[in-house]
Amino acid sequence: MKTLVTGGAGFIGGNFVHYQLKHHPDDTIICLDALTYAGNMGTLKGVLTNPKFSFVQASIADREAVYAIFEQEKPDTVVNFAAESHVDRSIEDPGLFLQTNIMGTGVLLDACRKFGVGRFHQVSTDEVYGDLPLERTDLFFTEETPLHTSSPYSASKAAADLLALAYFRTFKLPVTVSRCSNNYGPYHFPEKLIPLMIINALSDKALPVYGKGENIRDWLYVEDHCSAIDLIIRGGRVGEVYNIGGHNERTNLQVVKTILHALNKPESLIRFVTDRPGHDLRYAIDATKIKQELGWAPETTFDTGIQTTIQWYLNNEDWWRDVLDGSYRAYYERMYHNR
Ligand code: NAD
Ligand code: TYD
Numbered sequence: 001m002k003t004l005v006t007g008g009a010g011f012i013g014g015n016f017v018h019y020q021l022k023h024h025p026d027d028t029i030i031c032l033d034a035l036t037y038a039g040n041m042g043t044l045k046g047v048l049t050n051p052k053f054s055f056v057q058a059s060i061a062d063r064e065a066v067y068a069i070f071e072q073e074k075p076d077t078v079v080n081f082a083a084e085s086h087v088d089r090s091i092e093d094p095g096l097f098l099q100t101n102i103m104g105t106g107v108l109l110d111a112c113r114k115f116g117v118g119r120f121h122q123v124s125t126d127e128v129y130g131d132l133p134l135e136r137t138d139l140f141f142t143e144e145t146p147l148h149t150s151s152p153y154s155a156s157k158a159a160a161d162l163l164a165l166a167y168f169r170t171f172k173l174p175v176t177v178s179r180c181s182n183n184y185g186p187y188h189f190p191e192k193l194i195p196l197m198i199i200n201a202l203s204d205k206a207l208p209v210y211g212k213g214e215n216i217r218d219w220l221y222v223e224d225h226c227s228a229i230d231l232i233i234r235g236g237r238v239g240e241v242y243n244i245g246g247h248n249e250r251t252n253l254q255v256v257k258t259i260l261h262a263l264n265k266p267e268s269l270i271r272f273v274t275d276r277p278g279h280d281l282r283y284a285i286d287a288t289k290i291k292q293e294l295g296w297a298p299e300t301t302f303d304t305g306i307q308t309t310i311q312w313y314l315n316n317e318d319w320w321r322d323v324l325d326g327s328y329r330a331y332y333e334r335m336y337h338n339r
Pocket of ligand 2: 087193210252
């Protein structure tokens with residue numbers, strides 16, 4: 001297989017590159033990434049000398065550059081991770097999310113039509129379903145749940161997800177889509193809940209919890225997301241959507257307290273701050289379809305995965321110190337100062 005991985009210098013895309021090169025050493029991977037604030041070459045350090053790996057810096061929204069890469073490389077599989085991925089940033093600047101997430105996905109789909117591929121896989125999110133009530137713990141998102149988005153981020157991801165499915169129906173492009181719950185693990189950019197709390201706790205800084213910390217997320221260890229996508233691109237049915245999640249629901253406050261306890265830091269570091277506008281209450285995934293059709297099952301429980309993740313941040317201070325540059329500090333000031 002010759003796979004074009006877009007957004008491979010980011011959190012999940014980077015983990016997917018490592019996963020593919022480890023589990024399928026005969027396959028070739030081309031990574032296309034714009035290296036925005038969220039993309040880090042440090043994430044790909046271990047694979048840069050692998051002859052089966054190559055890297056191109058370009059935007060998925062740059063049609064000329066994307067077509068040139070397809071013409072030269074002729075990938076048979078495309079996995080699209082590239083996106084603006086942070087809800088809080090989408091509230092600050094929705095336009096960038098429309099440009100990358102919708103227009104960029106459109107350019108990739110056009111390139112796939114023009115040059116021909118065996119598979120285009122769109123990495124979507126459970127956030128396209130909107131949210132579930134906190135008290136209705138019997139409800140889960142299935143692939144049939146109507147899309148009902150809350151943030152500019154989730155709306156832009158829903159548009160890209162539906163566009164990919166439209167290219168299957170209209171142009172018979174061999175498309176699959178996956179909608180996964182919240183990931184955590186190594187190389188996670190520290191604007192997101194788990195790495196932000198680990199790094200703040202390590203520095204004895206306040207841990208900003210939105211609202212009352214009651215919101216629930218369904219956490220999946222990133223390697224389990226990679227194994228699911230790997231199964232879908234090799235054995236999934238085209239035109240189909242697959243939910244991915246491992247029934248690891250936790251309130252944000254539970255997650256934050258787990259991190260504090262693991263690092264032996266006091267709960268007095270927790271600071272409740274103004275809630276996120278439009279904040280989704282609860283996400284919870286029913287992943288029966290991918291289990292039954294493709295035999296996927298997550299290997300890592302939250303209790304194990306969170307300890308592994310904390311240990312990774314302790315062992316890889318160089319990686320996260322490098323990404324906490326001036327633009328991160330400016331973002332942190334804008335987002336949290338006087339909140
Ligand atoms: P991330 O922000 O860590 O990484 C995104 C990567 O995309 C970065 O390397 C960035 O440089 C790159 N990128 C951004 N704009 C680009 C452009 N125009 N052209 C090329 N590259 C560009 O995000 P992530 O958390 O790794 O998420 C990856 C994908 O998975 C996204 O599509 C996201 O919507 C989806 N997803 C994420 C989660 C999660 O919990 N993080 C859950 C479900 C789905
Ligand atoms: P996040 O990691 O941004 O993922 P998403 O919003 O895509 O689920 O946030 C996870 C949860 O943690 C979400 O309910 C918002 C909350 N949160 C905080 O309470 N404080 C923070 O500083 C951040 C970044 C998130």
